[in-house]
Amino acid sequence: MELLLFIALLLVIPFAMAAVVALLFGWIGRTRERQHLRSLDRRESALAAIATTTAPHVVGLTASAGHFVAGNAVMATDLGKGLVANLKSLIGGELRGLTPLLTRARREAYVRMLESAQGLGATAVVNVRYDTSTVVFGVPEVLCHGTALVAS
Amino acid sequence: MILVNTETIPGQRITDVHGLVQGNTIRAKHLGRDIGAAFKNMVGGEIVSYTALLAEAREQAINRMVDEANGLGANAVVNIRFTTSAVTGGAAELYAYGTAVTVVAAPEVG
Numbered sequence: 001m002e003l004l005l006f007i008a009l010l011l012v013i014p015f016a017m018a019a020v021v022a023l024l025f026g027w028i029g030r031t032r033e034r035q036h037l038r039s040l041d042r043r044e045s046a047l048a049a050i051a052t053t054t055a056p057h058v059v060g061l062t063a064s065a066g067h068f069v070a071g072n073a074v075m076a077t078d079l080g081k082g083l084v085a086n087l088k089s090l091i092g093g094e095l096r097g098l099t100p101l102l103t104r105a106r107r108e109a110y111v112r113m114l115e116s117a118q119g120l121g122a123t124a125v126v127n128v129r130y131d132t133s134t135v136v137f138g139v140p141e142v143l144c145h146g147t148a149l150v151a152s
Numbered sequence: 153m154i155l156v157n158t159e160t161i162p163g164q165r166i167t168d169v170h171g172l173v174q175g176n177t178i179r180a181k182h183l184g185r186d187i188g189a190a191f192k193n194m195v196g197g198e199i200v201s202y203t204a205l206l207a208e209a210r211e212q213a214i215n216r217m218v219d220e221a222n223g224l225g226a227n228a229v230v231n232i233r234f235t236t237s238a239v240t241g242g243a244a245e246l247y248a249y250g251t252a253v254t255v256v257a258a259p260e261v262g
Contacts, residue, residue, distance in 0.1 A: 025196075067154065072206055076193045076197065079193070081196070127156075129157065137189065141203075
């Protein structure tokens, strides 16, 4: 009887430990995500004066100069979300926990591009493009680039 | 050298097209950064060392593209595009390409 109990504990304890670690890191990850989202909201509203478009021109804007600007971000997800995503991928379906990962990376890359444009004194950024790729450990990198226009 | 990712440059007129120019670089990561990256993969958030690595690599690829354009006698590169690929060993290849042109100032009529 005790042997069975012992074996059961031996099997359960590693899973329980893994679950606790995942929960801990998941909590840390969620906190960092909230902070990052607040920072993004703040910076996006500070840069709202710069017009952006995926078209090559802004109607009604005559520019005297244009220069290439870019911003990039490499974003990793936390262990808790990663574990849930791995489990979910066993049965298939949308990995909703990972969606914020790329959204945050895109917003961060976009904000950095606007910050470079602001540094050049630009009033608009045209031809905005996004490129996504994978770097180590399946971690994505998002590049956002465009042409900053300085009004004449 | 003027760099844009549009077809035309505001305030400038294209007088000559020199063709495709390109620059690439393969950057391997540093072991120390990798350990940091593995940790970040657990707590989530931006892996700043990799962002910096890729930004530097992109700058280098662009510089190589600009050098090629200079060699052709161009003073601007238009329609710049990028691709990034992960290669074995966790390295990343950055490839920047565009069209080298010669431009002259042509102030736009308002």
